[in-house]
Amino acid sequence: xxxxxxxxAAELVNSLDRDxxxxxxxxxGEERKSRRxxxxxxxxxxxxxxxxxxxxxxxxxxxxxxxTP
Numbered sequence: 001x002x003x004x005x006x007x008x009a010a011e012l013v014n015s016l017d018r019d020x021x022x023x024x025x026x027x028x029g030e031e032r033k034s035r036r037x038x039x040x041x042x043x044x045x046x047x048x049x050x051x052x053x054x055x056x057x058x059x060x061x062x063x064x065x066x067x068t069p
Contacts, residue, residue, distance in 0.1 A: 013056060014049045018042045037063040 016024065022038035025031045040063035041050065050056050061067075 010049075010051060013041060014045055033064060039063070 012024065013021070018038050021041060022034040025034035025037055031037060037060055041056070041059045044050065044055070044059040044062075050059065
């Protein structure tokens with residue numbers, strides 16, 4: 001991975017702009033819906049930083065329209 005990027009995933013999720021985050025999800029996660037997911041993540045973090053995996057999962061699930069029990 002790029003040595004110029006932060007070490008923690010939380011830092012990436014909260015600091016990358018929408019396009020950079022989408023590129024990361026597409027290139028490293030091979031996620032076809034990376035642009036949509038990145039949009040939901042960046043919209044979600046406008047209210048507050050994403051600090052837990054549950055918050056991140058909620059944003060991704062919303063982007064992919066996955067309902068959880």
